Amino acid sequence: MKGYAERLKCGIITENPTFVQMLGMCPTMAVTTSAINGIGMGLTTTVILVLSNMMISALRKVIPDKVRIPAYIVVVASFVTIVQFLLEGFVPSLYDSLGIYIPLIVVNCIILGRAESYASKNNVWLSMFDGIGMGLGFTIGLTSIGIFRELLGNGSIFGAHIMPESYQPISILILAPGAFFVLAFLIAVQNKVRISKAKRAGEAISICEREDGCASCTNTLCGGKAFTVEGVMGTKDKLDKKLTIKDVIDKENMESKNDGNNKDAKNKDDVNKDTDKKDKEV
Amino acid sequence: MSRESIKNTLSLMLITVIAGVLLGLVYEVTKEPIAREKQRAKEEAYKLVFNDAESFDMADKDYVYELVEEKGFDYDADIEELMAAKDASGNMLGYVATVTDHEGYGGDIQFAMGVRMDGTLNGISFLSIGETAGLGMKATEDKFKDQFKNKLVSRFSYTKNGSTGDDEIDALSGATITTNAVTNGVNAGLYFINTLIEEVNEEVG
Amino acid sequence: MNLFLIAVGAALVNNVVLSQFLGLCPFIGVSKKVDTAAGMGGAVIFVITIASAITNLIYTFVLEKLDITYLQTIVFILVIAALVQFVEMFLKKMVPSLYRALGVYLPLITTNCAVLGVALLNVQKSYGFVSAVVNGFGTAVGFTVAIVIMAGIREKIEYNDIPESFKGTPIVLLTAGLMAMAFFGFSGLIK
Numbered sequence: 135m136k137g138y139a140e141r142l143k144c145g146i147i148t149e150n151p152t153f154v155q156m157l158g159m160c161p162t163m164a165v166t167t168s169a170i171n172g173i174g175m176g177l178t179t180t181v182i183l184v185l186s187n188m189m190i191s192a193l194r195k196v197i198p199d200k201v202r203i204p205a206y207i208v209v210v211a212s213f214v215t216i217v218q219f220l221l222e223g224f225v226p227s228l229y230d231s232l233g234i235y236i237p238l239i240v241v242n243c244i245i246l247g248r249a250e251s252y253a254s255k256n257n258v259w260l261s262m263f264d265g266i267g268m269g270l271g272f273t274i275g276l277t278s279i280g281i282f283r284e285l286l287g288n289g290s291i292f293g294a295h296i297m298p299e300s301y302q303p304i305s306i307l308i309l310a311p312g313a314f315f316v317l318a319f320l321i322a323v324q325n326k327v328r329i330s331k332a333k334r335a336g337e338a339i340s341i342c343e344r345e346d347g348c349a350s351c352t353n354t355l356c357g358g359k360a361f362t363v364e365g366v367m368g369t370k371d372k373l374d375k376k377l378t379i380k381d382v383i384d385k386e387n388m389e390s391k392n393d394g395n396n397k398d399a400k401n402k403d404d405v406n407k408d409t410d411k412k413d414k415e416v
Numbered sequence: 417m418s419r420e421s422i423k424n425t426l427s428l429m430l431i432t433v434i435a436g437v438l439l440g441l442v443y444e445v446t447k448e449p450i451a452r453e454k455q456r457a458k459e460e461a462y463k464l465v466f467n468d469a470e471s472f473d474m475a476d477k478d479y480v481y482e483l484v485e486e487k488g489f490d491y492d493a494d495i496e497e498l499m500a501a502k503d504a505s506g507n508m509l510g511y512v513a514t515v516t517d518h519e520g521y522g523g524d525i526q527f528a529m530g531v532r533m534d535g536t537l538n539g540i541s542f543l544s545i546g547e548t549a550g551l552g553m554k555a556t557e558d559k560f561k562d563q564f565k566n567k568l569v570s571r572f573s574y575t576k577n578g579s580t581g582d583d584e585i586d587a588l589s590g591a592t593i594t595t596n597a598v599t600n601g602v603n604a605g606l607y608f609i610n611t612l613i614e615e616v617n618e619e620v621g
Numbered sequence: 622m623n624l625f626l627i628a629v630g631a632a633l634v635n636n637v638v639l640s641q642f643l644g645l646c647p648f649i650g651v652s653k654k655v656d657t658a659a660g661m662g663g664a665v666i667f668v669i670t671i672a673s674a675i676t677n678l679i680y681t682f683v684l685e686k687l688d689i690t691y692l693q694t695i696v697f698i699l700v701i702a703a704l705v706q707f708v709e710m711f712l713k714k715m716v717p718s719l720y721r722a723l724g725v726y727l728p729l730i731t732t733n734c735a736v737l738g739v740a741l742l743n744v745q746k747s748y749g750f751v752s753a754v755v756n757g758f759g760t761a762v763g764f765t766v767a768i769v770i771m772a773g774i775r776e777k778i779e780y781n782d783i784p785e786s787f788k789g790t791p792i793v794l795l796t797a798g799l800m801a802m803a804f805f806g807f808s809g810l811i812k
Contacts, residue, residue: 156790160734164642168549193431200420201428204702208428211695212435216442219691223450226457230546231553233523234741237694238643241734288550305590306802308550310640314798318791325786432699436692443691523745 138263145267152275153324157243161235162276163313169292172280173273174228178217178236180269183245184262185213187253191261194254206249211240244272283307283316458528461541462499462512465530469501469509477513480612487611491604493517498608501530508533511609514543517601521593522546525555529564529602531609539565540602552594560588564602570610574599624755627748631759634808637735638767639801644735648768649793651726658772662765664726666758668708669736672701673757676740677750697740705730735764770800 151157158179165175189209190197197205218236221229229236239245248268253261281291287307289297297303306312462472477498481489497514510532517525525545530538540561547553554560564572569583574595576587587595635641638648644665651661676697684690709727712720730736739760743753774796783792 160642160645163645168553171549196427197431198424198427201424204428204699205431207698207702208432208435208695211698212439215439215691215694218694219443219446219450223446223453226454226544230544231549233546234738234745237741238734238738240694240698241737243646284550290550303550305551308548309590309801309805310642311798311801311805313642314794314801318787318794318798321789321794322784322786322791325789325791329785432695435695439692439695440689518746 137260141260141263142267142270145264145269145271146274147271149268150271150275151244151268152272152279153320155244156321157247158272159317160238161242162279163317164235165232166276166280166283166313166316167308168284168288169277169280171228171231172276172278174225175232175235176269176273176276178221178228178232179239179242179244179272180266182210182213182217182239183248183269183272184265186210186245187248187261187265188258189213190249190253191256191258197254202254203246203250206246206254207240210245210249214239244268279316279320283312287312457543458497458514461514461528461543462501462530464541465528465539466501466510466512468503469512469530470504471502472499472512473502474498475500475511475612480608480615483615484608484611489604489607491517491600491607492519493601493604495605495608496526498612510538511612513605513609515601515605517597517604519593519597519600520545520547521552521591521597522548525594525597525601527598527601529605531606531613533613534568535570535606535610535613536566536568537564537602537606540598547591547594552588552591554588554591555594555598560586560598570606571603572599572606624752627752627755628759628762629810631756632763632766633804634810636763636767636801636804636807637738637760638764639797639804641738643738644733644764647730647733648764648771648797649790652768652771652793653775655769655772655776658768659765660722661726661730662761662768664723665730665733665735665764666761667723668705668727668730668733669739669761669764670754670758671708672704672736673739673743673753674750675704676700677743677748677753680744681750693741693744698737701736701740735760767800771796 145151149155152162161175161179166172186206186209190206193205193209214237217239218229221232221236248264252264256264285291285297286304287309288305289295289301289303304312307316459472462469466472475498477495480498481495494516495513496516499512501509501512503509510530512528512530514526514528519525523546525547526543527540527545528543529540532538542556542561545553545556547555563579563585567582572583572585574585574587574592576589576592579586585595585599631637637643638645647661647665652658679696679700680690680693684693684696705727709720712723712727739757743756746756748756771793775793778792778796787795
């Protein structure tokens with residue numbers, strides 16, 4: 135029982151995908167123009183995450199290691215398509231507002247990240263709770279950003295006007311640049327917290343294998359690396375040791391010399407291990 | 417090809433095929449209720465833009481398309497459906513059109529609009545709109561929509577400086593693209609239906 | 622629809638990164654040096670243009686013909702992943718010089734959200750083959766323009782005195798926000 139509760143806590147608080155891991159930034163920025171869109175996107179992702187986590191966990195012994203990434207993609211894409219039908223039919227307003235970002239859930243780092251780092255190694259029930267925790271964490275992240283942008287940008291929350299008439303909405307916040315600004319301040323605040331924490335107590339060690347969670351996402355999709363590695367390292371002022379594109383390039387060059395009929399998955403696997411190592415050095 | 421890679425390829429293919437077949441099944445099962453749900457939403461919208469009509473019968477929109485194309489139809493919008501609105505005893509009250517305009521900021525905007533036989537626009541009701549929340553989405557608020565209500569106008573235009581006449585629509589602040597798309601869509605629908613009404617009146621007269 | 626308008630619209634007015642938030646991760650991850658940014662941009666142009674063409678053909682001649690358009694997401698993502706692998710192998714064998722310039726970036730964009738995003742947008746806007754390719758090309762050029770400008774700015778930012786908590790990603794995002802505002806200026810280009 136303890137394990138399940140811990141999964142929920144990890145997802146919602148200690149390993150929160152939005153605020154701590156900075157994953158799935160494309161939908162985070164694109165759909166949080168209002169609180170209701172944020173919660174809609176969050177819950178949609180949660181449903182898909184739970185289903186794909188369970189399915190991948192159930193199939194973890196069947197899927198050959200070398201083709202696991204494409205296999206995960208197929209599983210996730212199937213669930214995304216099913217959820218898309220249902221939304222189109224029964225919640226058309228949400229379907230219209232989220233638009234192209236629904237099928238793009240396929241390439242959301244969180245989902246493949248969890249598949250790779252958790253679901254493929256743990257049993258179905260734990261994976262389910264991991265999905266619920268992570269999904270709710272993501273939902274809370276999106277909803278709170280949505281509330282913030284909608285409140286200041288439009289003077290309302292969940293469509294209900296609550297700001298006084300005299301309030302002049304800061305429309306830029308619900309436009310594209312607003313998304314960048316809000317996120318920038320969010321990360322800055324977080325960095326601030328981390329810096330002061332680090333100063334107080336040296337290195338803080340997370341109980342949930344954090345590096346693992348991010349690292350697996352690094353090269354699977356979207357390249358979440360940009361956020362995680364930089365976000366963490368920037369604060370510790372080790373900019374010189376940061377994983378740059380050059381590392382990846384060098385690695386790739388070496389690999390291409392080795393050649394062999396490496397498939398997609400193998401390639402990614404190697405780069406992945408490489409990143410893992412780097413992350414641990416940090 | 418080594419044995420292992422054949423095995424890998426096969427298992428990946430198997431997973432894909434199973435996923436595809438399952439998706440097909442889900443699609444078949446959900447197709448019916450989804451279509452019904454969409455139909456219900458449409459009928460609700462028809463009722464909203466023509467609340468005194470009892471029944472809506474499919475009208476021949478291809479025929480009207482021929483008519484308007486003769487006169488020239490240069491709107492970036494399509495008329496998806498044309499319905500004849502009738503009262504309980506079967507008298508013609510007017511027409512309802514489903515218009516899709518392609519100029520929206522977040523993609524297509526689809527709405528239903530009802531026009532009486534004398535050319536009065538009853539109002540519009542959105543079926544599908546994905547504009548920016550807080551900006552373009554304000555088109556769905558009554559304040560904007562009601563500007564199209566009960567107007568005998570052949571063509572609307574929008575203004576940013578406060579509307580002065582029946583045919584002027586106050587633009588949504590910060591969402592001119594949405595305003596433009598909706599106004600154009602309404603104009604397309606009006607043009608379409610008015611062409612038909614003229615034709616019908618000529619035949620009768 | 623005028624093809625030129627589609628290209629300009631995709632590249633500048635609805636910039637893929639700055640207004641649609643697709644391909645954000647490489648935009649922030651690979652924008653430290655102008656030359657790497659340009660290399661990434663080149664690879665993205667290459668892949669997105671080809672992917673637009675192929676996904677369009679598959680959609681029109683396979684998915685629509687067999688009436689299985691609901692499989693589009695799953696088919697597109699697999700096609701794109703396979704395509705990138707194929708392009709990589711092809712370039713390595715046939716055009717080694719181009720491979721040396723772009724090859725290293727190819728694995729990184731296998732699943733760049735922008736590639737799938739463009740393919741889906743092409744379907745959503747029911748573009749024909751030529752329009753789809755032009756839209757893909759325009760989108761990718763937009764990505765390249767944005768990432769190269771960003772890299773140019775970041776090379777300068779390195780020497781600036783930035784508050785500690787804004788170092789790294791936050792300052793990049795702030796810059797991107799300002800760029801997004803600047804790109805609003807292009808919306809007057811097409812109506």
